[in-house]
Amino acid sequence: MHIFAQFDLLHAIAGMLVGVLVGMTGVGGGSLMTPLLVLMFGVSAQTAVGTDLLYAATTKMAGTAVHGWRATVDWKIVRRLAAGSIPTACATLIFLSSFGRIGKSTEHIILITLGGMLVLTSIAVFFQRRLIAIALAREPMEPRSAGISTILLGAVIGLLVSISSVGAGAIGVTALLMLYPKLPISRIVGTDIAHAVPLALVSGFGHWLIGDVNMVLLGNLLIGSIPGVIVGSLISTRAPDGLLRPALALVMLASGIKLLTQI
Numbered sequence: 001m002h003i004f005a006q007f008d009l010l011h012a013i014a015g016m017l018v019g020v021l022v023g024m025t026g027v028g029g030g031s032l033m034t035p036l037l038v039l040m041f042g043v044s045a046q047t048a049v050g051t052d053l054l055y056a057a058t059t060k061m062a063g064t065a066v067h068g069w070r071a072t073v074d075w076k077i078v079r080r081l082a083a084g085s086i087p088t089a090c091a092t093l094i095f096l097s098s099f100g101r102i103g104k105s106t107e108h109i110i111l112i113t114l115g116g117m118l119v120l121t122s123i124a125v126f127f128q129r130r131l132i133a134i135a136l137a138r139e140p141m142e143p144r145s146a147g148i149s150t151i152l153l154g155a156v157i158g159l160l161v162s163i164s165s166v167g168a169g170a171i172g173v174t175a176l177l178m179l180y181p182k183l184p185i186s187r188i189v190g191t192d193i194a195h196a197v198p199l200a201l202v203s204g205f206g207h208w209l210i211g212d213v214n215m216v217l218l219g220n221l222l223i224g225s226i227p228g229v230i231v232g233s234l235i236s237t238r239a240p241d242g243l244l245r246p247a248l249a250l251v252m253l254a255s256g257i258k259l260l261t262q263i
Contacts, residue, residue, distance in 0.1 A: 008220045011041070015224030019059065022225075023232020027248055029056045030165035031121045033221070034114060035255035043217070045110040050207025051218050052165045057200035059225050064194045072190035074183065077176070080147055081195040084154025086202055089162040093206035096163070110163055111259050117166040118256030124170040126249035132185065135177035146179050153179065154195070161196075162203040168196040 018032045030052050037048035064073070096106050124131065141149065153175050160167035172192045180188065207213055 006216045006220075007223070008217075011217060011220035012224035014041070015055075015221035016228035017224075018221075019225035019228020019230075020232035021244075021248065022059070023229040024235060024244065027125060027169060027245075029059060029169075029225075030161070030167075031118060031169055031252050032248075034165045035118060035252070035259065037217075038111075038114075039255060039258060043214070045107050045114065046207070046210075046212040047214050047217075049110055049114070049163070049165045050204060050210070050212030051214050051221070053161070053200045053204030053207060054213060054218055055221050055225065056165065057197055057204055058222055059229055060193050060197050060200065062226075062229065064190075064197050068190075068194070070186075070190070072184075072186045073194045074180075074187055074191045075194070077150060077180070077191050078195045080150040081154035081157065081191075082198055084151040084156075085158030085161070085195070085199045088155040088158035089199060089203045090206065092159050092162040093203065093210065097206075097210045111262075113160065114164040114166060115256045115259035117160055117164050117171075118252045118259065121166060121170050122249040122251075122253035122256065124174050125245055125252065128170065128174065128245070131174050132177060135174075135181045138178065138181045140182050141179060149179055150176075157195075158199060158203075161199055162206065165200075165203075168192060168199060172196075 014033075014036055018029055018036065021027065021032060022029050033055060034048045034052045037043040037052065038045055043051075096109070140146070153172075157167050157172055169192070172195075173188055176183075176188045176192060177185070204213065
């Protein structure tokens, strides 16, 4: 069945709204789309994560192209992150595939991880300016230590993203700032987005193999999200960032608590 064969207006609108918010704020789509699918549309956590990963990979390809054109991607850091994240994501997916056949265990693991990551992401978003100031005041690490730490960071992100689809956005950017305080923020953001594409593709493809991707749902989300990201990016300079980011942080915090309490 063609992924656009069954058009659903509500899913397309949801994709557009999330796309606009991602374009305006840079907040990761997984932090918004996955809980929206679970809490508002009643999609199972496994399907929501798998579908969102391919959704995120597709939408972030455009962002990577823009950052690559602007030369705001540090490909050495991308390679280090991927060296840790890709093998860890593959191992995690193998674990979920075998462990999940027991019953609802996988659903619980995903809900706990997703809820916890949403709470942590909301904190990272709410205090992002303060965290950036702290990072900029730090002395850079030794190159060897920074390289090893980046690979370890990639491994942690690979584990979290493959389970919950959350972790490569605000948290990833904050961690990279701590490791590379002298790197321009635009380059940190571009690097994080570039790394998210192969990680989301590998994790999303793995979930598809397991059977956790709804291709019709994915098509409807993309119909809305692609123009949404473009619109959000165009109006990002006019967005009330001081109000929008705290509001998004509160929404993610509430979503995380809701997910954790319904287990």
